[in-house]
Amino acid sequence: MSDAERAAGGAAGGCLTLMLLCGGCLGISALFSPSDYDQHTTPVTTQLRVVDEEKEEKEEPKDAAQIYAESMYDLEVLTYEQEHREWEELAKNEDELAQELEVKKYELDSLPVPEAPKPQTERTWTALGSNITTKATLVDTDNENVTLRKTDGQTVSVKKEILVGGDRAFVQSFWEKRxxxxxxxxxxxxxxxxxxxxxxxxxxxxxxxxxxxxxxxKERIFEVVQAEFREREQEERRLQAEMKREADARIAVRQREADARKGREDRITRQFNSWNGSHINVVKAVKRQMNDAGSFEHVETRYRDHGDSLTIFMEFRGKNAYGGKILSNVTAKVDMKGNVLSLSSF
Structure with a gap:
């Protein structure tokens, strides 16, 4: 075979191999629909994210009462486990504990009770170096001082050292026994x-x-906690309602005070002329006393509020008895209705 024939054969073989490979790829891709292909090629991270989102959607948020109840339950479980371990240990040794209890009770009942010192009887006491004697009963001693009660009931205290030897020995014996x-x-x-x-x-x-x-x-704990939280919520609502009532009451008081002030201000404002600011009734009272009321010319009006009355200060011009126009001032006292109570000029 010539070189040309071998080259042609190699080219044909290469083309055939390429066609087979392409056909295989097309055949494999034809086994899956586009949707199937997408499903099989979904990244793992995307699948995990979808699962997590579904889990989050299924889990309902816990309220404060539920969280607190679960904490209480967990705490009681721990307490129960500890108590149960202690109970098992005690129950295992119950017979030994019962026997030990009986032994201790027997030991307590068998304890010898010490006898109290016998009460003293009256005897004769003698002073050292003399023949002075007295009948008395030993009451108490600290081994240095001796307290005696005489036949007549009188109590005396003497030094042990002034007694004769037999009496001192008696006191010593009494003190040691006690x-x-x-x-x-x-x-x-x-x-x-x-x-x-x-x-x-x-x-x-x-x-x-x-x-x-x-x-x-667990159910009882949850019920108790829920009841406590309901009571707490009711108390909070009650306190909030009470605070709201108090706030509303304060607002109402302030509103009434504001309305009263505004009403009072309105009553005062209505007493004055809105055009020139003069007090309407004071002007009328002044004009009644003028020689020529038609010559009245208002200049200025001021007032002072005393709560239940107003003092009006008015400056005006008007003709006198000689026909000359002069500047005058008046002071008037008016009530809250605008009635002139007094009028004086200066």
């Missing part, structure tokens, strides 16, 4: 209190061992 009795009594109370405390602790443990903890009731 001291020993007090020590024994203190030891008894200490031991008795210790055993009583142990008995109380054992009884508490046995009581706890006999009471199995109850798991927390």
């Amino acid at each position: 001291k020993k009795s007090e020590e024994l009594l203190a030891e008894y109370h200490t031991e008795s209190n210790s055993l009583s405390t142990m008995i109380e602790e054992l009884e508490a443990k046995l009581s706890k061992a006999g009471s199995k903890p109850v798991p927390p009731d």
